Amino acid sequence: MTIDWASFTPASAAVGGLLVGLGSVMLLLLNGRVAGVSGIVGGLFRPSRAELPWRIAFIAGLVLSPILYAAVTRFPDIVIAASYPTLIAGGLLVGFGTRLGSGCTSGHGICGVSRLSMRSIVAVLCFCLAGFATVFVVRHVLAG
Numbered sequence: 001m002t003i004d005w006a007s008f009t010p011a012s013a014a015v016g017g018l019l020v021g022l023g024s025v026m027l028l029l030l031n032g033r034v035a036g037v038s039g040i041v042g043g044l045f046r047p048s049r050a051e052l053p054w055r056i057a058f059i060a061g062l063v064l065s066p067i068l069y070a071a072v073t074r075f076p077d078i079v080i081a082a083s084y085p086t087l088i089a090g091g092l093l094v095g096f097g098t099r100l101g102s103g104c105t106s107g108h109g110i111c112g113v114s115r116l117s118m119r120s121i122v123a124v125l126c127f128c129l130a131g132f133a134t135v136f137v138v139r140h141v142l143a144g
Contacts, residue, residue, distance in 0.1 A: 007076070024110055027058070036107020037062070038098040101126070 024035040031054055033040075043055050069075075080087070098104040101123050103112070109127070112120020 020110065023061075024106075024114075027054075028111070034107055034111040036103050036111065038095075038104035039107060097127075097130075 027033050027035045033054075035058075040055050040058050043051060044059070047055075066075075082090070094104075101108065103120070103123065105124075105127060108117075108120040108123040113124055
């Protein structure tokens with residue numbers, strides 16, 4: 001394994017992590033809700049009048065943040081080395097996994113682990129193990 005030192009940006013990663021943490025804490029303190037993105041988006045499909053405004057605001061922030069970032073600086077080059085069918089299959093599997101695991105990486109990984117939720121800690125360990133196994137199979141078994 002090698003590190004691409006030209007792309008290594010710990011300061012921006014720390015600021016990004018701080019902003020994610022701040023947003024999660026604010027949502028918990030102000031709304032009493034955990035910042036699990038899959039649950040927030042899922043709630044838009046079974047809307048409650050009282051919860052619709054904050055859900056829309058949260059999703060709007062996720063969509064508008066990169067646009068604001070692009071107005072200030074240039075996006076790094078992004079290369080996706082997967083076909084559309086692979087990306088679609090991956091998205092569907094992630095959606096299935098969030099339903100199966102009763103939450104997503106943001107809900108369990110950021111909010112649940114920080115609250116020392118045993119269910120979230122186990123979920124994150126399962127996410128990591130599944131990711132390790134997938135990378136191993138794709139890179140070492142299927143690649144020949």
